[in-house]
Every structure is written in structure tokens, then in C-alpha cells.
Amino acid sequence: MMSKVCVVGLGYMGLPMAAILARAGYEVVGVDINPRVVESVNCGECPFAETGMPELVREAHASGRLKAVTAPEAAEVFVLSLPTPVDHVSHEADMSFVVAGAQSIAAVLKGGELVVLESTSPIGATRCDVKDVIEALRPELVGKVDYVFCPERAIPGNTLKEMIGNDRLVGGLTPQATARGMALYKSFCTGELLEASTEEAEMVKLVENASRDVQIAFANELSLVCDKLGLDVWNVIRLANHHPRVNILNPGPGVGGHCIAVDPWFIVKQAPELTPLMQAARGVNDNKPHWVVEKVKQAAPSGGKVACLGLAYKPDVDDLRESPSVEAVHVLVKQGYEVYVVEPHLTTWEMPLYGLEDAVKNADVVVTLTGHSAFRNLDRSLLEGKGLVDTVGMYRWFHGFMN
Numbered sequence: 001m002m003s004k005v006c007v008v009g010l011g012y013m014g015l016p017m018a019a020i021l022a023r024a025g026y027e028v029v030g031v032d033i034n035p036r037v038v039e040s041v042n043c044g045e046c047p048f049a050e051t052g053m054p055e056l057v058r059e060a061h062a063s064g065r066l067k068a069v070t071a072p073e074a075a076e077v078f079v080l081s082l083p084t085p086v087d088h089v090s091h092e093a094d095m096s097f098v099v100a101g102a103q104s105i106a107a108v109l110k111g112g113e114l115v116v117l118e119s120t121s122p123i124g125a126t127r128c129d130v131k132d133v134i135e136a137l138r139p140e141l142v143g144k145v146d147y148v149f150c151p152e153r154a155i156p157g158n159t160l161k162e163m164i165g166n167d168r169l170v171g172g173l174t175p176q177a178t179a180r181g182m183a184l185y186k187s188f189c190t191g192e193l194l195e196a197s198t199e200e201a202e203m204v205k206l207v208e209n210a211s212r213d214v215q216i217a218f219a220n221e222l223s224l225v226c227d228k229l230g231l232d233v234w235n236v237i238r239l240a241n242h243h244p245r246v247n248i249l250n251p252g253p254g255v256g257g258h259c260i261a262v263d264p265w266f267i268v269k270q271a272p273e274l275t276p277l278m279q280a281a282r283g284v285n286d287n288k289p290h291w292v293v294e295k296v297k298q299a300a301p302s303g304g305k306v307a308c309l310g311l312a313y314k315p316d317v318d319d320l321r322e323s324p325s326v327e328a329v330h331v332l333v334k335q336g337y338e339v340y341v342v343e344p345h346l347t348t349w350e351m352p353l354y355g356l357e358d359a360v361k362n363a364d365v366v367v368t369l370t371g372h373s374a375f376r377n378l379d380r381s382l383l384e385g386k387g388l389v390d391t392v393g394m395y396r397w398f399h400g401f402m403n
């Protein structure tokens, strides 16, 4: 019989992991402090939208190998997939969820288990926020439990495919922990499994997102310069990318999603004096929504009606986490503009939502904030006589640039 695995945290990452493990033959107990999540899983339903998840959760539930509970129970393997947000003012990682998760499993450990931390975490978290927390509560377990850090790299929208197919880092605190971690992931991953030290694995996960943040900041900075000089930044980037060793990303209204806009801070906070580039990138990306508002002010200095196209942090999804589009809308409202929000991927939001054409017809200024496909075929005549702040390069023809 396969081992019993307890997955703590049944969110965007934890529930797919739990369901994949159940399909691989493990007996899986999913733990979540949110009773609505537990209830939904125990009805065979996935509480959030994600490709393939409704079918997989239904199948895992029907197989009898996946159940959900609100407190951990004894198992051979524990996987912690808990939130690690950043404090928006201090920019410190909030490790309280991981610490609470470690405390909750400490009560049911017997010795001999493997504990896996999957949450994106500052360097040292597996040792300090998991192992030390457990050992402080259960000193008799010192040296008797294996700990491994194995970061999650999947992207919402394609989580299942990526969770199975992506290469994975496995960083145990001891060679035995790494070997056990390798065996766990080998049972369902088709990607390459890469051994690392625990702290290396923690750092690599952060570096991946910090690298994206810096690259996007470069594109966002270029967009400001090109705007000032009357150049089409998308064409500049397209042409520069013909160079065999240049690959510039696309600008936008900032950086969103709860990884790229958050994870660089974990590195910065651990070496503030050594990270001017990463800090500057954060500044450039965080400032972009405010630049968007300045552009609206130039187009409508004495106020007016503004159509904001898109709230999601990337095209064709409904995910608003850390979205710079939301930030731009909030600032415009605060500045007294009458804002008409268009978000075809949501049915309700904190403000009324409008249809694309109605919002554009009503507006003095149109702001593109998310490059949703649904915005592409806007009737060009509707933009005549209006101001346009096109942060995603959707209506470049408006400024006389070639599409």
C-alpha cells in the first residue's frame, strides 16, 4: 500500500498537489482551516477555477483516496502548501501561516515522517520556520523527522500540466531527506528532479521571480522613455529582439500576480545593502500604475470619465492578485475621476462593471490595463475624439503606429 500524505493548505497549489498524489495512488488527507474549502473537496468539487481541476478532484474524491479535514492527522508524509504573503508596508515575508502549519502538524508527528515545505519562502525558512518550530514543541523528535524544501513553479491556468511536467528542485536538510523527497516527486513528476541544498532551493525559487521582475521593469522603463520621445515601444522591442542575444519582455501597467511582485522582496529584505537593482526594479514596476494615472491627468486635467479596460493581472484570466490594473483604478477613483471598469472575466466586483462598448462610448479617456482578447476587436470609431492611455499596446493604430 502507498503511504499516507497529509497536504496542509488546499489553495491554488495545495489542492492540485493533493489531487495529483491521490491519482498517483497515495492515501491523501487535505487540511485547510477554511471549512468551505474542506466541504467543497469532500463533495468532490474544486473551489476555484483551474483547467482540469473539477474533473481531477471529482475523480480523486470518488476513488476514496482524497478527503479533506480542518486539522492534520497522522501520516508518513506532510506537504505544507501555505500562503507566504509580503507585508505591503514593511516588505517583510509573513511566515505566520507556515509557522501555524508547522505547529499544527507537530501535534500528530510520531517520528520517521518526511515534512516537505512547498511555499515560496525566505532563505532559511525550512530550517527556522518549520524544523525549529516543530522541534521546539516536540524536542523528543530532534533528528527523527526528515525535512525538505521543494518549491512550486506551476502557473495558474496551467497548474496541473506544469506541476507534473516542470523540472523540480528537491532540497533536503540531510541526504536522507533529499532521497525521500526525490522518491515522492518521482512518483508523479515527469520533469527532471534537481538536487540542491535546502537554502539553495529556497534561493533559486526567489531568483526565478526576481529575474522576471527585473526584466519586466526594463520593459516598463523603456515604455516611459519611448512615450516621452514619441516612439512605439512595442515596435522598438520587436526590432531589438531580432538581435540573436536580446529578448526584451513586454511592458504593461506594472507587475502583478502574487509571485513576481512579492518574491523579490524576500531577497531584498535579506540583503538590502546588496540589492539596488532588484529594489529599483520593484520601484519601477510599482510606480507604473501611478504613471498611468499621470497620463490620464494629462489627457483630462480637470477630471472626467475614464474607461478602464481590464482588472486582471494578465490577459484572459480572472485573477486580480497584486494586479497593477486594480491599483490604477483605485488611484483614479481617489483622484475624483468617474471610472467605468470593464472586466469580462468577472461578473461582479467592488465597483459596478460595464460592457466594453458602453464604457468606451461614455468615456473622455480610455485606459487599456489588461490585454484581454475580448478587447481586441473594438470598433475603432468609438475611440475618435477621446484620450487613450494604452499600457498594453492594444490600440497602437490610435497613435499612428503600425500594428
Ligand SMILES: NC(=O)c1ccc[n+]([C@@H]2O[C@H](COP(=O)([O-])OP(=O)(O)OC[C@H]3O[C@@H](n4cnc5c(N)ncnc54)[C@H](O)[C@@H]3O)[C@@H](O)[C@H]2O)c1
Pocket: 008, 009, 010, 011, 012, 013, 014, 031, 032, 033, 034, 037, 081, 082, 083, 084, 097, 100, 101, 104, 118, 119, 120, 121, 152, 153, 154, 155, 156, 258, 259
Ligand atoms: N498560486 C501560484 O501561482 C503559486 C505558484 C508558485 C508558488 N506558489 C506559492 O505556493 C504557496 C501557496 O500558494 P497558493 O496560491 O496555493 O495559496 P492560497 O492562498 O491559494 O492557498 C492557501 C490555503 O492555505 C489555507 N491555510 C492557511 N493557513 C492554514 C493552516 N494553518 N492550516 C491549513 N490551511 C491553511 C488557506 O485557507 C488557503 O486555502 C505560497 O507560498 C505561494 O507563494 C504559488
